[in-house]
Amino acid sequence: MLGIALVHAVLMTIFVYDLVERQSHFLHQQSLDQARSLARSLAANSTSWVLSNDVIGLEEIIDSQSTYPTLEYAMVINPDGRVLGHTDTDKTGFYLIDNVSKRLQKSNSLQVLIDNNRLVDIAAPVITNGNLIGWARIGLSQERISEGLQIVTIKGLIYTFIAIAVGTLFAYLMARGLTGGLRQLLTIADGITHGQRHIRANIDRHDELGQLARDFNQMLDTLNENEFKIWLAQEKLAESEERFNLAMQGTNDGLWDWDINSHTVYYSPRWKQMLGYSEQEITESRDEWTDRVHPDDRPLVEQHVKDYLEGNIEHYEQTLRMRHRDGTYRWHMERGIAVRDNKSKAYRLVGTSTDITEEKEIERQLFDEKERAMVTLHSIGDGVITTDEKGKINFMNPVAESVIAYATQDVLGKQLDEIITLKNEDTGDPVENPIRRCLEQGVVVDLEPDTLLINHREIGHAIEDSAAPIRDQEGRLIGAIMVFHDVAVTRQLTREMTWQASHDVLTGLINRSELENRLKKSLDSAHQDNEVHTFLYLDLDQFKVVNDTSGHIAGDELLKQLAFLLQKQVRESDTLARLGGDEFGVLLNRCNTDRALKIANKLRDAVNDFRFVWKDKAFDTGVSIGVIEINSKSHDIAGILSSADIACYAAKDLGRNRIHVYQPDDEELSQRHHEMQWVTHIKKALEEDRFILYAQSIVPVSPDSPYREHKEVLVRMLDQNNNIVPPFTFIPAAERYNLMPAIDKWVIDNAFFYLQKNPISITINISGNSLGDNDFLSHVKHKLHEYQIEPSNICFEITETSAITHLTTAERFIRELKKLGCRFALDDFGSGLSSFTYLKNLSVDYLKIDGSFVKDINDNPIDYVMVKAINEVGHAMGIMTIAEFVENEEILKTLRTIGVDFAQGYGIDRPSPLIG
Template identity: 50%
Template sequence: MTDNNNLDDKIDLAPVVLDQCSIGLFVLGADGRIVNWNRWMVTASGIGVASALGRLLADLLPEVSGSTLEQAIDAAGSQGDSTVLHAASGTAVLPLPRRAAGGAHQMVIVKPLLAKSHHVLVQVFDQGDLPGEASLPPRMAEQPGAKSGAELATLSILSAIADAVITTDLHRNISYMNVVAEKLTGWRLTAAMGLPLARVFQVMDEGAALLHGAIERCLATGTLAGGQRQELILVHRDGIGIAVEASLAPICDEQKNIHGVVLVFRDVSHARSLAAQVSWQASHDTLTGLVNRGSFDDRLDDLLRDAMATGRIHGMLYLDLDQFKIVNDTCGHVAGDELLRQIATRLSQHIRTGDTLARLGGDEFGVLLVDCSEAVVLRIANKMRQAIMDLRFAWDDKAYAIGVSIGVVAITAESERAEQVLSAADTACYAAKDGGRNQVHVYRPDAGEAAQRQGEMHWVARIHSALEEDRFCLYVQPIVPIDQRSAHTGHCEVLIRMRDEAGALVPPNKFIPAAERFGLMPRIDRWVVNQLFNLIGREHETLVLGGYCFAINLSGGSVNDEDTLTYIGEKLVEFRIPPGMISFEITETAAIANLASASYFIRTLKQAGCLFSLDDFGSGLSSFAYLKNLPVDFLKIDGAFIRDLATDPIDRAMVQAINQIGQVMGLKTIAEFVENDQVLGLLRGIGVDFAQGYGIARPMPLTDQAGRLLLGK
């Protein structure tokens, strides 16, 4: 470039500019062979410039052959079409060996250059380099006689690339700007031509001095300005600040004489904003705006290190909402989300500067209190509990009261790992729920809940062993019509027992609590279904033709488990179980804990011919209110009302009410824990349909230890 501000035929700016760009760029000639291959492409592909020039793209990267990219390049060269290609998930438009990690976010823009030259420019954007808007400026019109072929080719490339380009002469006066540079600076080339670069490309703060120094070094040495990109704030002509990433290179002729500099820059405002957004989303819960579980764990690690280094004591709260699922299931997830946002706002009002409030998942929250005595921790915990108690959540003209159970644990120099702190807080929260809910419970290492937790963990290992060694067995207990008492009606509840390592029977109250606590019940329930259905298949004549029907207990975990629902459906088909032969018993508390899931589970299996009992009915807080939402066939009255039926008038009134509502809804009622004839007579007088208990028959093994059927033999 010379001082007359005109492009010289002897200087090919294209390679210089393309090398300064922060994206992949290459140019294909009319014959489809590569004529320009920038430094980014060299790094990404491992193919040097000398090896690329004059070669077909498919020769360098065979995967391109026959691809949508090759079709787009053909369309650009022959028809002048521009195309934007986005990578499908886990793939890449242009497979580059050294950029595999970015394939899922890759975008490629294919543009024609001069109309008659049939040259094609390909731009490759990868992950963070993606532009905010993919602009496709029209192909530059040819100007016959205005410029030479070499100049037109260079200008065509500079006009088409997504980066902004400004060139200057030796005096730092502008000799060229492409369309992108005009847009970012607010200056048209006709107005900027010949003006000092610093007037058009104005930079804020210390960026101006950095840019000036880089230009001086570039002109003095004829080498790249440190080989680094600079992040600057460019001031648009209208006074708006724009974040840009810029790089410089000298403009030299074939004799290495310096004629000026080329400044290549790009708008990174969108990328920076997106990066900030992604960073925020990675550490925060998008629903409530609180810190999320991952960030909470990191901060807990920091407090553990601080406690060990300084001896300071910190506190952690583990909050689990009471009755949240009732709102979520009866009013819908939109209402549940709004309730969580309101609770997050209320909790935020009671933490101090420097403390952390996080949503750990679902309806669980965590709080980290820095340098906080137990007295202060308890005061904050109780303020939070009271704040949630005072909340009256209104939705669809109804108001709901919510409570919270809070577990408290100290973080001290003796706290070994984050997992132990979290486990202790969870144990304390569970103890708060077990103690009646809506209360604060402090974890004590020597307290009863710690021993209970340790005992439950011991049972988990034993349950796993029993499942693997097939040491569970099935018992049955008859359910008989009250108006025609018989121990052999064929209607039985299936019960589970476990044999220990020595072969002795283990009652369910020993291992079921641990199985429920640690999520093992769906696996146990599937074992029961598989064993019973296999037996029905083997003993078809006795069990099916004999008119037997079986009631299987299902845990709340199974009712909320899509895999268990699918499993049961498949087994019903596999063993051709007749309609009405199988009924499932679901406890009332499990059903209303997730009403939507329970309703879907019941309706799905009823379509497959199964019946349903609502077990322990009457033990919940709002039994009748939720009953109409559950399409069950039987109400199994909670045994707590049956035991003292003969002596407690309140129990009798409860049983009468449950039986009456069942009859109105067309449901059959079953009384459990019937232990004597007096109770049985009272139930007959009330009109209860079925009875079960030791006064009818005790549980008995369904099969012997060899697996042979005992029932009906």
């Protein structure tokens, strides 16, 4: 029996140590869980301080963790291992060089760094907007935790020794009847070993076995009581720390803590104070908050809370109005964070409330001031009048005072109609006051065109005007503003430009576009009234000699003198026009061929007798004239001009300074003598690939320009001896006989092939014939796809005349290729100026100002004004400008002053082969 007692004593010892070991494991697991909780809490509370680099605030947060009894250290480090805050402030600012820190550079989730008998070290990531900005580390001492276990362990050992002594001492007694009780104790010990902590020994005896059972029960009670006390202390500490850490997020603001399950809310004293209430006047009901939200804000506010709790939005932050105790509403900014369970369901929402009423008031005032200031600032240099919502004047700027001839103080509170009259400048009809309509409809109102403002002194001012509503922050109409500027100069310039749109700037004669309009009227009268008219096509015979020997200035002067001379030879009812270059046209109304020949001879004789003197040189001149009758059999304007041109060339082929009347069978003769020769040459050159590409640079005018240089691609033809044929030699024939589409396609193919290997920006000229070719647009699209060219590197250049002549096809061509990303330039812009009317229909990116204006810009004020006007119109329409014929630095400086975007000419770069 003594052996049995000893065996039982040994089993008791094993049981006690097993229980102690389980208790130690339980406490260790509790400390590990607590370390995780503390690390996460420290990470959440440190975010704003890490972002603001506030070391003091960060160390206050860390210091709050030091109340935990087993804390060894707490710290916050950045991803590189630099200590941003530490319970030991001497370590702040230094770098950790342990292997643990290096591990953190490779992760962004919670890490167990150390877990041994001495220390537990947990690191939690500090993350904002998905980005890792640091780590919060908590170290708990296992040695301190084990101290709490020592009490239990010592008692366990005492009871163990007691059990061994009692077992040995009373072995004999156990042999005589105690075996049953001991078996019961062994059964209970085995059950506790398997986790049954609440069973007890039920031995109601007064001997040593009963005392042993009572001691055994007391030992279990002591162990469970200590375990419960430790657990309860940890729970209270965790709750206290959680509330403290959440409260820290609302420092200096009102704090609220909503327990969603119990429907109660904790309101901090500061929250109550902001709304004018004492501590006792606010209960813990959520209605205390809801009832004070402004009725207009309440639906949106409640929806925002709902969306956040359901996880539909990431952050809880909103601006709302809260009712103060005095009945006024104060603006509050609320921010909060939800506490969620393991299923992400929110059971608490904790946050802060900040009074931002003063900021909102300042914001409103700034908005009102900014609204007025912005409109006024945009009106500098223009007249500005503002009114209240009833249309009464409350402000005029100095420009408005000057035009209206009243000082502001003299018209305050008056209606605008009382001090000015608005009329149409052309008809004299009254014009509606735009202020009145603006206030009635609440929209921006533009003044009618050609409006004249007449002040009380009966002085009229040509103005352009608009009226716009003025609104407060809530969108209420509080007045209107009328902005106007004097456009007398602009209207005068418009009249001049209208004149120039139908006249040649150099000679003052009717230009080609206007001539075509008059030809159309004559053709209509020939078809409808059977009238007969005659058209003369004049081409000077010696003009090129003047240009080549004395320059363009001399050539221009010759043209002006001849224009004056020719004008005196025709009737007032006739039309003399400059068609371009050294070509003129004369439309003789109600004049048959016989009578027209007499006028043609007068014109030829006048030119032939004229002797042009330039400096020390004298030049003889001559003119070849083609004559065509316009009658009911005439087909169209293009046919008339072409036929007259053919007759003119026939006159040149017959010896120059002649007159030739067009007959239907003259076309073959003309082709034999001149153009058909070139047609043959051009076709053969296409077959033998005897064309080459040249390029000329187009550069930004300003050295600070954000735009980049690009090149214009130019085509040259080679004769059979590989000599360069100038474009002006073969291009006219190619255009006249519709060979330009084939040449343009050759240019497209070879330019795109070059761009495939050299991705630069280039400009390619497109002729009017190509615009009218149905296959040309498809060819361009196909080659863009074939060569995989970046469309934005391609700019197609179309002359003003071609665009207007083929307006419909030009619009389609531009529209289709701009969809792909190509750009467009309008060449020779300003040569006719009628294109101002068409420009709004042509979506181009560049205007190339005609070189005839640019080359004399420093000597001719009209040329300067024209370039400036074209540049301003282009910029007003969002179109960049390019000046041609820039031949020297002086012209470039003037263009830079005007604000032209690009320049091209011999002063910039001479054409050279594109492929060296």
